[in-house]
Amino acid sequence: MKISSKIEDYLETIYRLSLKMDTVGVTDVAKARNVSVPTARTAVNRLQEFGFLHQKHYGKIILHEDGRKKGEEIFSVHKTLRRFLRDFLLVDEETAEKEACKMEHGLSHETLERLQMFLQVLEESEVCEKSCMTKYEKSLRKIKVDTAKAGNNGKEDSSSQRELKTMTLLDLKPGETGIISKVGGYGKLRHRILDLGLHVGESIAMVKTAPLKDPIEFSLNGNHISLRRSEAELIQIKSNG
Amino acid sequence: MANRKIRIALAGNPNSGKTSIFNALTGAHQKVGNYPGVTVEKRVGFGSYNGYDIEFVDLPGTYSLNAYSTDEKVARDYLIDFKPDVVINIVDSGNLERNLYLTTQLLELECDIIIDLNMWDEAQRMGIHIDRAKLSRLLGAPTVTTIGHRGSGVRDLLQAAVDLVENKHQDHRHAPVSYGSHIDDLVVDLTKNIEKCKSCGMCPSRRWLAVKLLEGDIQTESKFIKDSSELDKLQKSIRKKVRHVKRATGEDPDVILTDGRYGYISGIMKEVVSHKIGDRMKQSRQIDAVLTHRLLGYPIFLFLIWLIFQATFVLGSYPMEWIEAGVAVLSNAADSVIPDGFINDLIVDGAIAGCGAVLVFLPNIMILFLGIAALEDSGYMARAAFLMDRLMHALGLHGKSFIPMIMGFGCNVPAIMATRTLESERDRIMTILLIPLMSCSARLAVYVLFAGAFFGAMAGNVIFGIYLLGIAAAVGIAQILRKTLFRQEVAPFVMELPPYRIPTIKSVFMHMWERASIYLKKIGGIILVASVVIWLMGYFPKPDNYSQDFDSKIENLQTQLETRAISQAEQQRIDNEISELKTTKSSEEIQKSYIGKIGKGIVPVIEPLGFDWKLGVSLITGFVAKEIVISTMGVLYQIGEGADGESQGLTDALKAPENNISPLKSLAFLVFVLLYTPCVGTIIAIKREAGLKIMILSVVYQMILAWSMAFVFYQGGKLLGFN
Incomplete structure (x- = not known):
C-alpha cells in the first residue's frame, strides 16, 4: 500500500520534531503543521496503521525503527531540495522551506540521487561554484531590478518594492550614504575590497564618478576609494535613510 | 667586540610614509634590486646603532598579508622565510583604524613588531589624540611616534628596536585576535x-x-x-x-x-x-573638485602629461646633446692617442660609441622619474588612473597604464621602467608588451628621412599616419593578448585615492637617483655589451681583398696633401676623394661582415616586403638603436659617415634610380621600422622588468607583426596599382 504525500509530510514532521524534543505529542504535530489537533490525530492514526509508530497515553508518539528510517529519508530529500533552492537558486529561506516540501514528493528516487550528486560536485569544486555563482548572482540582480522597474511603471506592487531594497553601491548618488550589507565577488577582488575596509556594517558614501562615469569614488571612514562599476555592483548596501 | 647583526623589516600600508622612514633610517646606504623571481622592488639599507649592525628591508606597501597580490605575497614570504628580528609596522596616525588591519595580521604571524605611529604631526593637527601607552598594552607591542618627512623620531625607533631585540620591552607579548x-x-x-x-x-x-x-x-x-x-x-x-x-x-x-x-x-x-572631528580628506576633496572635475579633469591631466613629456624629451635633449658632444670629444681624443688599428676601432667605434648610446637615455630617465615621483608622492597618480581607467579598461589595461604608454612616444626605455607604478603583474606585463608599439622619437628620424625623400608635401601626413598605425596596432594586440595569454586573470581596480601631500624634494630626488642607478647598473651595462657585440659583427670578418687598394690610395692622396703646395680647390677635391674612398671601403667591409652576410642571407625573407639587402642590413643594425639605421644607410649608400636625416646626400642617394626604392617600398620600410623591436635598450629593459620569457615574446611578436604589416602594405599596395 502506498502512503500519500500528505501522510509522508506528517511522518517527516514527527521525525524532525523527534530530533528537537524528547517527547513528541499530537498537539506538537498539529502546531508544527498548522492544523487542528483532530486533523493531526487522523494522520497520526494513519501512520500507526502503516506501522511506522505507535501512540502512548496522552498522545505521546513513539517512532518505530521503520518510521525513523522513512522519516529520515524524507527529511534528507527535503534538505537536499532546500539546499538547492536556498544555497544555489538563492531563493529566500521561507520559500525554500515551503517549496522543498512540495517538491519532495514529486521527484523520483533516481532524479533525487542525481541532484544530490550534482550539488556535491558543485560544492566540491570551489572554482566552479564560485565563478558560476557570481555570474548567476549578477544576472539575478539584473532581473530583480528589471522587474522592479517594470513594476514601477505599472502598478507599484509590494513585492517589487521589497526587491528594490537590495541596492548595490551603484545605486548611490553623489553625497548619498549607505551601509554595506553584503560583499560579493570572490578571491583576489573580494579580499582587496575587504582589506580596504569595505566590510559589512560599514557606512559608505558615494563621492563622485570619474568624468566617463567609471570608476566611482567612495568615501568610508576617512578614506577615499575608487571602484569600477563592475566592482561596485558586487557590494550590496542598505539605504541609510 | 664585533657588532651584532640584526635584521629589521619595514611593513606598512601604501601611503603610510614607509619610504620616507626607510630613507631616514638608512640615509644613502641603500641597494635596490628585485625579490627573487618577481619584479617587485626590494630595497635594502644599512645602518648601525648602539653596537648593532642593522640591515633594513623595505617590504612592499600592502593593506594586508593575504597574498592575493604579488606585493602581498612577497611581503609575507619575506616575513615567514627570513624571520626578521624586528618588524617595524609603519602606521599612518591619521588613519589608524585601516592601518591597524595589517598590524593584526603581523601579530597573528607572531612577528616581533614595533608600531611606528608615523605622520604624528598630521594627526595632531587633525585633533586626534592617541593614548600610546594603552595602545602598546592592548597590542602587546611598543609604540613610537615619528614624522617621516622630517626624520624625527627615528632614533626612538632604533632604540625601540634594540630594546626589543634585547627583550627589554615589557609590553611585548603576542595577543591573539578573537573572531567571535x-x-x-x-x-x-x-x-x-x-x-x-x-x-x-x-x-x-x-x-x-x-x-x-x-x-x-x-x-x-x-x-x-x-x-x-x-x-x-x-x-x-x-x-x-x-x-x-x-x-x-x-x-x-x-x-x-x-x-x-x-x-x-x-x-x-x-x-x-x-x-575631535577631523576629516583628513577635506582638503583633498577640495583639490579633487578641480583635478577630477567632470570637464576640467581631462584638460588638466593632459596638460600635466604634456608638461612631463616636454620636460623629459625637450628639456632632456639639451643634456643629451652635451653627452653626445662629450662622447665626440672623448672619441676624438681616443682616436688621436691610440694608434690606428683594431684596438682604436674597438675603443672609439665600439666601446665609446656604446657608452654614448647608454648615457644618452640618462637625462630622459632622470627627468621622467622626477616627474613620476612627484605625481606618485603627491597622490595625483591615483587620480590619473581614476580619470583614465574607463578608456584603458576598454583595452584590457589599467588606468595607470596610460602614463607609461604616453611616455613611450618619447623613449621606450624609461616608459618600460615606469610600468613599476602598476601593481598587478598582468597589467604591467601587458603594458610592457604594448609600449614598443608607441613610436619613439628615435624612429622619427627614420620617418623624416624617408617621408621627406619620397612623399614630398605629403610627408607630414605619412608620418602622422605611421604614428596612428602604431596606436591601432597596440589596440589590436591588446585585444589579442587579452583573449589569449591574459584571459584568466582580471585585475581589480579597487584602489585608494590617498590624501594629497606635498612631495618632499628629498624623496623625489632619491626616487630619481634610484631609477638612474638601476638603469646604469642593471640595464646600461648590458646595452653596452650588446652594442659592442653588434659593432663587432659589423666589423668582422675583414674582407681578404678589396676591389681596390684603398689604404695605399688614401695614403697617396694624404701625402699629396701634406707635401705639395696646392690650391684651395685642389685641397678640397682631394679631401672629398679621401672621404669617398673611406666610405666605399667601409661599405665593402660591412658587406663582407657578419651583419652584411646576415643582411644578404635574409633577402629571401624580406624580398616580399620590397626590401633589398641594403635595407635589410640597416634594419639589423637598427637593433642597436634606430638612429643607427640612418648612419648605416649613409655607409651603404656611400654618402659618407655621419649622415643624418637632414643630409641632402642621403635623401638624393635613396631616390637615385639605381637604388630602386619606390614610395611604396619606402612606406613598407617605415611600417617595418615602426613595428619591429625598437632597440637593444628596450629589449634589456623588458628583460629586467618582465623576465626573459616576456622579452622573447615581445621580440618574436613584433618581428611577426612588422613583417606581416609591411607585407600587407607592400603587396596590397602593388595589387591596388601603387608603386
Missing part, C-alpha cells in the same frame, strides 16, 4: 589538527595557519602542507566546517574573519583614540 565564538572554536579545532599534521612543521604559527586555511588561502596551503594526503584530509574537514559556519551565519569565513579583525580594531580604537 563560531570561528574561534573552529580555529582551536583546526590548530589541533594541524599540530597532528607532520608536514606542517615549517609554518611560523599554527594558529595563523589555521586562520589561513579557513580563509581558503591556497598559496599557504601548498606552501606549508607538503604532504598531499594530509592536505586532502585537512581540506575535507575544513570544507565541512566552513559549510557549517556558512549555514549558521550566512557568511563566508573570510568575511567573518575580516569582520573579526575590524571588530577587534574598533574595540582598540574606542579605548585609545579620542577624536
